[in-house]
Amino acid sequence: xxxxDRDRSFLLSIYSIVLLHSxxxxxxxxxxxxxxxxKDAILYNETLSISHAMKKxxxxxxxxxEELVLENGGITNLQTIISxxxxxxxxxxxxxxxxxxxxxxxxxxxNASTTVLTLKTSCFKVDFNDTFVRIVPLK
Amino acid sequence: MKYALLFIVLIGVYSLFAxxxxxxxxxxxxxxxxxxxxxxxxxxxxxxxxxxxxxxxxRISAVGQGVAPVNTISPAQAYALAKxxxxxxxxxxxAEKVKGVRVDGQDLVKNMMVQRSTVRTSVQAMIKxxxxxxxxxxxxxxxxxxEIVLSYSQFIQ
Numbered sequence: 001x002x003x004x005d006r007d008r009s010f011l012l013s014i015y016s017i018v019l020l021h022s023x024x025x026x027x028x029x030x031x032x033x034x035x036x037x038x039k040d041a042i043l044y045n046e047t048l049s050i051s052h053a054m055k056k057x058x059x060x061x062x063x064x065x066e067e068l069v070l071e072n073g074g075i076t077n078l079q080t081i082i083s084x085x086x087x088x089x090x091x092x093x094x095x096x097x098x099x100x101x102x103x104x105x106x107x108x109x110x111n112a113s114t115t116v117l118t119l120k121t122s123c124f125k126v127d128f129n130d131t132f133v134r135i136v137p138l139k
Numbered sequence: 140m141k142y143a144l145l146f147i148v149l150i151g152v153y154s155l156f157a158x159x160x161x162x163x164x165x166x167x168x169x170x171x172x173x174x175x176x177x178x179x180x181x182x183x184x185x186x187x188x189x190x191x192x193x194x195x196x197x198r199i200s201a202v203g204q205g206v207a208p209v210n211t212i213s214p215a216q217a218y219a220l221a222k223x224x225x226x227x228x229x230x231x232x233x234a235e236k237v238k239g240v241r242v243d244g245q246d247l248v249k250n251m252m253v254q255r256s257t258v259r260t261s262v263q264a265m266i267k268x269x270x271x272x273x274x275x276x277x278x279x280x281x282x283x284x285x286e287i288v289l290s291y292s293q294f295i296q
Contacts, residue, residue, distance in 0.1 A: 041224055
């Protein structure tokens with residue numbers, strides 16, 4: 001038969017597990033990709049895709065130095081927050097690293113060029129707080 | 140006879156002076172060559188200093204240019220779009236400097252005449268931590284200066 005003290009410690013451990021799990025769940029994970037094409041020095045196409053991660057990302061390496069903090073203004077939708085701070089977010093993405101692919105074709109001295117900059121689909125941890133949102137890349 | 144002797148002496152004196160003058164001219168040209176060599180040498184040493192070695196970093200900068208599209212709804216949009224294009228161009232220049240360019244050329248010659256001349260260039264790279272140093276926007280043309288600091292260990296990866 002279990003003693004009362006043992007029951008108490010068992011309940012405490014259950015509570016702590018539930019609490020830690022709920023804290024972990026408050027930070028959601030998002031998949032973000034970004035790509036834009038420049039043709040003959042003119043921006044041709046730009047795509048920014050944001051989606052909730054359906055499956056948990058690998059959290060082994062988080063780079064807190066590379067975090068971005070944005071004001072949320074009471075909004076909980078990441079896409080809306082990013083669209084309100086587009087320039088900041090795109091500068092941040094550039095800092096993280098962009099893959100560049102450039103092709104140039106000259107036929108009979110007439111030149112045409114295409115440059116594509118891509119951020120491949122990456123996982124980000126997003127913490128929603130009262131006044132700001134913290135975005136941290138997971139690698 | 141006297142005049143003939145005097146004439147010969149004069150020719151001798153003239154040739155002597157002319158020889159000295161040529162010698163001086165030759166020496167001067169030698170000196171000027173040396174000067175140009177010494178003038179070239181500092182740039183050569185600069186080029187040598189730019190070699191990336193262990194425990195050293197190199198700062199690489201590039202100026203990219205971008206143009207705003209014709210159908211923009213406001214000057215602000217034109218600026219934003221031109222800036223984006225300029226950033227891509229600057230990234231391309233940095234990638235070309237660091238990684239090099241692949242060049243393919245093809246010329247079609249028919250009846251001793253060039254029918255078609257084609258040059259294809261391409262570059263692929265991954266660029267991280269690039270900083271925008273300066274941005275200028277004038278007459279629809281945006282110029283962005285970007286720099287990266289490259290270390291030996293990063294380059295080896």
